[in-house]
Amino acid sequence: MSEPSPDPISEPTHEQLRWEVEASAQPDEAGLATVSVLASNPMTPRLAFDMQVDWHAGAEAADVEGRALIILSLLFKALATECERVAGARFERG
16 A cells, blocks of 8 residues: 655655745945845745845955855754744643
């Protein structure tokens, strides 16, 4: 007997989790930039973030955008850890 297909809502496929990410840096005041990050996937149609980061003299926009993306990835890892901790505490309470 074959097993039922996984529910696409409860068990997302890799394709449902694949993100598309764009970043663009705009200089602000001296030495700063606002980096706008847009992200989407089939389960999350749109996430948008604006981050203010340092724009060091001589740096290219791609360098500033890349640094902002690394910072954002670290922030999301910390947020994911906290979400797991809070969710675990709620599940334990029932």
